[in-house]
Amino acid sequence: MHELMASCHCEERKRRSSLDREDCFASLAMTGLRQLNATTAKQGNWGKMRETHGFTLLEVVLSLFILALVFGPFLQGLVSQAKVGEDTEKLQMAIKILQSVKEEVSTVRFKDFWAFADKNKPDADGNYNLDDMFWPHSKEEVLDYQRKYRDFDVTGMLRFVPRQGREAEERSLVYFKVNVTWTQPNMGKQKRSTSMMVVEPKS
Secondary structure, three states: OHHHHHHHHHHHHHHHHHHHHHHHHHHHHHHHHHHHHHHHHHHHHHHHHHHHHOOOHHHHHHHHHHHHHHHHHHHHHHHHHHHHHHHHHHHHHHHHHHHHHHHHHOOOOHHHHHHHHHHOOOOOOOOEEOOHHHOHHHHHHHHHHHOOOOOOEEEEEEEEOOOOOOOOOOOOEEEEEEEEEEEEOOOEEEEEEEEEEEEOOOO
16 A cells, blocks of 8 residues: 555656646747747847938948049039030120121111211220110120120220321221120130221212
8 A cells, every 4th residue: 555655656746747847848938939039029120220210321421422433524524515515605696796786887877977976075096985876686686695694795896087088087987896705614705806897888
């Protein structure tokens, strides 16, 4: 009887020991699972932080530096082409204005030159300012162009030239000159001119 009871106690201890080991293993497994979840959560939070904060300042600066290296020469080329195009446009306009003023002044009646001279005083060399009343259509073109390029300017002069063998007071020959000026970015102020003699037609 005592042996049977001892045997039963022994089996009971073994069964409890086995349960304790199973509980230990289960506890370890749960602990490991919790640590794994914690690690995964940290990694997820880091990824979310990366998504939330975006790129760092250093990354942005490096990106801009690379873009500047790549597109810098290209942009400089575009700026140079724009300047060349502006200079070409101004030169073409200057030639056009000179020709236009020349044509208008050549059709002015001499009595209009005389009336203008009577109302205005010449400078020390006998030159009069070439008033835009003598070239009204060209003046409109110049004003339109100056709205785009303020450095574009037109000036002119006229004077009566004495004719050989005639009286000094006679005013039948007029000399006029027109100047067009503008500023070129790399070459400074530019100038184009034209001149012409106008003779009073015989009546």
